[in-house]
Amino acid sequence: MPQAKLLVSKISKRFGTLLALDRIDLSVADGQFTAFVGPSGCGKTTFLRIVAGLEQASDGEVRIDGQIIDRPSSDRGFVFQSDNLLPWRTVLANARLGHELSGTTSRNERERTLALLKLVGLAGVESRYPAQLSGGMRQRVNLARALAIDPKLLLMDEPFSALDAQTREIMQTELLRIWEQGRKTVLFVTHQIDEAIFLADQVVVFARHPGRIKEIIDIDLPRPRALPVKRTPAFARYVDHIWSLIEHDVRESALTT
Amino acid sequence: MFVFITHRRIVQLLSIVGGFLLWEGLSRFVVGNGLFLAAPSQIAREIVKLTISGRLGHDVAVSALEFAVGFAISSVLGIALGFVMASNETAKEASEPWVQAFNATPTVALAPLFILWAGIGIWSKVMMVVIVVIFTIAINTEAGIRMTSPRLIETFRSFGATRAQIFLKLSLPSALPFILAGLKLGVGRGLIGVVVAELFGARAGLGNLISESAANFDMAGLFAGVVVLAAAGVGLTAVFRWLEHHIVPWHGD
Numbered sequence: 230m231p232q233a234k235l236l237v238s239k240i241s242k243r244f245g246t247l248l249a250l251d252r253i254d255l256s257v258a259d260g261q262f263t264a265f266v267g268p269s270g271c272g273k274t275t276f277l278r279i280v281a282g283l284e285q286a287s288d289g290e291v292r293i294d295g296q297i298i299d300r301p302s303s304d305r306g307f308v309f310q311s312d313n314l315l316p317w318r319t320v321l322a323n324a325r326l327g328h329e330l331s332g333t334t335s336r337n338e339r340e341r342t343l344a345l346l347k348l349v350g351l352a353g354v355e356s357r358y359p360a361q362l363s364g365g366m367r368q369r370v371n372l373a374r375a376l377a378i379d380p381k382l383l384l385m386d387e388p389f390s391a392l393d394a395q396t397r398e399i400m401q402t403e404l405l406r407i408w409e410q411g412r413k414t415v416l417f418v419t420h421q422i423d424e425a426i427f428l429a430d431q432v433v434v435f436a437r438h439p440g441r442i443k444e445i446i447d448i449d450l451p452r453p454r455a456l457p458v459k460r461t462p463a464f465a466r467y468v469d470h471i472w473s474l475i476e477h478d479v480r481e482s483a484l485t486t
Numbered sequence: 487m488f489v490f491i492t493h494r495r496i497v498q499l500l501s502i503v504g505g506f507l508l509w510e511g512l513s514r515f516v517v518g519n520g521l522f523l524a525a526p527s528q529i530a531r532e533i534v535k536l537t538i539s540g541r542l543g544h545d546v547a548v549s550a551l552e553f554a555v556g557f558a559i560s561s562v563l564g565i566a567l568g569f570v571m572a573s574n575e576t577a578k579e580a581s582e583p584w585v586q587a588f589n590a591t592p593t594v595a596l597a598p599l600f601i602l603w604a605g606i607g608i609w610s611k612v613m614m615v616v617i618v619v620i621f622t623i624a625i626n627t628e629a630g631i632r633m634t635s636p637r638l639i640e641t642f643r644s645f646g647a648t649r650a651q652i653f654l655k656l657s658l659p660s661a662l663p664f665i666l667a668g669l670k671l672g673v674g675r676g677l678i679g680v681v682v683a684e685l686f687g688a689r690a691g692l693g694n695l696i697s698e699s700a701a702n703f704d705m706a707g708l709f710a711g712v713v714v715l716a717a718a719g720v721g722l723t724a725v726f727r728w729l730e731h732h733i734v735p736w737h738g739d
Contacts, residue, residue, distance in 0.1 A: 281644055300646070307644040313637050316736035317659050329655070330647045360736055378645070 232295065234259040234414045235280070235382060240289035242275055248439035249275050252289070255433065255442065260412040264425035265433045266471060268478040272440025273418045274386055280416060281307050281384050293381060303331045306375030308385040312367040314359040320346065320370050321355040327378035342377050349373045349407055365396040372404070376413075385417045389424070401427055402456060409453055422475075423459055426450075426467045434474045437482070443474055524705040529713055532706035541695070546714060549691040552608045553680050556615025560672065564620040565665060568627025573653065578628075589621035594682040606687040614683035619672040626671070630664025631657045663730065663737040670726040677719050 235257040242250040250272045257263050265273040278284040280291055282301040291298050293305070301307075306327070314323045324342050328334045346355055349369045359367055368388055375383060389397040401424060408415065419425050425432045429448055436443040448467060450458055458464055506526050513525040520528070536542035571578045571585070597614055604610040634657045642652045684693020692711045699707030730737070 283640060283644060301644045302646045305644075307641075309637070309641060309644075311637060313641040315638065315656070315659070317662075317734070326642075327645045330642065330645045330651055358736060 233257060234261070234294065235416075236292040236295075237280070238289055238292075240276070240279060240286045240291065242272065242279065242284070242440075243287045250279075250286075251439035251441045253440075253442060255445075257414060257416070259414055261431065262408065262415045262417065262429045263431050263433060264417045264419060264429035265435060266419060266422055266425045266475065267435030267440075267443075268437055268475055268482045269420065270440075270482060271435035271437035271478070273435045275440070276435075277384050277386055277416060277418050280382070281305055283307070303327060303378045304380055305382045305384055306378055306380035308368075308371050308375045308383070308388045310387045310390060312359070312364075312371040314367055314370055314374075316359055319356045319358060320351060320362070323359070323370055324373045324377050326374055331378070342373070345373050345377055346370075348410060349376070350403060363396075364392050365400060368392065368400060369403070372407070376407075376411075381414065383413045383415045385415065387418055387420065390420065397424070398456060404428065405452075405454060422468050422471045423464075426464060426471070427454060427456075427459060432467075432471060434471055436475070437478050446471065520705055521703050522705070524709045528706045529709045532710045533713065536695075536707070536710055542710070542714070545690055545692050545695045545711070546718075548608065548688075549611075549680050549684065549693070550718075552611035552683075552691065553615060553676055555608070556612040556679070557619060557672065557676050559612065560616045560620035560623060560676075561669060563616070564623030564668070564672075565627050567620070567624040568665075568668075569631065571624065571628040572631035572657070585621050585624055588617070589625060593617045594679060597683045597686045600683060601687045606689060611680050611683040611688070611691070614679040615676045618675045618679040622672050622675060623665070623668040626664045626668025627661060630661030630668075633664065634660050663734045666726060666730045666734065670723060670730075673722045673726065674719055677715060677722075681715060 233256040235255070237253055237255040240250055240253040241248070253276060265276065267273050275284060279286045280298075282298055282305070285299065298305075315326070318326075321339075321342065324346055325334060325339065328338050328342070343355065346352065349372055351366065351369050351373065354362065354366065359370070362370070368391075371388065372385075375385075389400050392400060405428060415428075417425070417428060426448055432446045432448060434443045434446065435441065446467065450461075450463060510525045510527060513523040513528075517523045524532070533542065567581070567585070571581055594614065596617065597610075600610040600613045600617075604613055638656055638660070639652060642656055647655075680691070681693040681696070684691040685697050688694040692715055696708050696711040699705070699711065
């Protein structure tokens with residue numbers, strides 16, 4: 230068995246008396262696309278932030294390629310829910326931020342970042358400012374910025390949730406197209422079951438009170454995938470199964486919040 | 487949009503013209519005494535006269551120099567002070583009571599003291615400008631740096647940015663609109679500082695022109711100084727608005 234790219238063992242996180250995450254174990258292979266779904270308050274975003282190093286676990290450890298991680302570093306690229314672009318920088322200057330911060334800018338790197346912007350569908354707008362772009366395009370910049378540092382792990386926190394339904398579906402196919410080019414190891418948090426199934430090799434279903442893994446489901450749908458796969462019976466069975474796992478929690482949280 | 491702006495402009499223009507007509511009428515027919523109020527037409531004639539004699543040009547040059555030197559010093563020191571206050575908790579706690587107190591105090595009242603210290607030349611006025619402007623700029627700079635979006639800070643952290651990098655590449659540019667707003671506020675305060683200090687003792691300058699005219703009951707001369715000051719204030723504020731529009735185009739609008 231090959232060594233896991235990401236190995237999470239017994240991660241717990243307490244906020245005061247609240248147990249947000251309870252002994253999470255997870256192994257992700259190199260090049261695997263893993264999606265995380267669950268009701269709000271199940272700790273899936275907290276889990277992702279711990280892997281990013283933006284938050285410290287109360288217990289347990291996270292290893293990437295065998296190395297324990299405890300802080301953010303350029304071996305992980307984080308794609309935030311809101312695009313978090315610097316309004317005074319052009320698209321290209323925003324995308325180069327990671328290299329600038331780690332002191333690895335070069336003419337070569339600039340060429341690679343330009344090629345990357347082209348890959349994510351931003352050719353021709355490199356010198357525009359974020360305010361001149363649509364929400365979907367800003368998220369492409371957000372993605373390009375994380376990919377530009379060529380991370381071992383790409384961490385995505387509900388990146389398409391602020392987009393309208395049509396743009397979101399386009400961005401899902403775009404993400405798969407981009408991912409097929411490099412097959413990075415991706416951790417993708419979402420609250421949309423169909424988005425998780427469509428994108429991922431495995432879907433990790435979280436439960437809440439305390440936050441824990443309820444089930445890990447391997448998605449056995451052929452790649453490359455296109456939107457029509459969402460209308461196949463196999464896809465519908467995955468949706469039904471995952472929905473049945475989280476339905477109780479979701480109904481409960483809908484009543485209490 | 488175009489129609490709307492044009493409409494706004496017309497209202498503004500009518501208001502200005504109407505105001506001047508009212509002023510002219512009041513001073514000619516209601517007050518009717520040049521000792522109490524000068525009419526706009528008399529002020530305009532006085533401005534032309536003072537310009538031809540060279541007096542106005544010299545006074546403007548002296549006041550402008552005092553203002554420029556004082557404003558430059560307070561910009562540099564005020565921005566630096568704001569940075570220190572935003573980046574060091576101890577420095578903030580230690581300086582905040584003083585900065586707030588000085589900012590709220592009508593420090594123009596200290597003008598006689600500065601004249602005693604530095605004489606009636608330009609340096610007493612420079613000191614006055616610095617003391618009335620520097621704290622406004624410092625407070626705005628500090629607020630701007632503290633308002634840096636937590637989401638953007640987190641983005642920088644996710645790339646492993648150091649504190650110095652967050653400060654230089656994030657806090658500084660995002661504070662720029664606030665710094666410019668502080669400078670804009672400082673313009674009005676600085677002009678007041680120059681004039682008040684000149685009123686208390688000067689050989690030249692617009693404040694000197696005003697106080698001499700007042701001593702001679704020359705209302706046209708007094709108003710000539712005030713009008714030139716008003717124009718300077720409006721003009722400088724417009725310059726900063728233009729700068730805002732060009733340096734921080736992502737902000738506002």
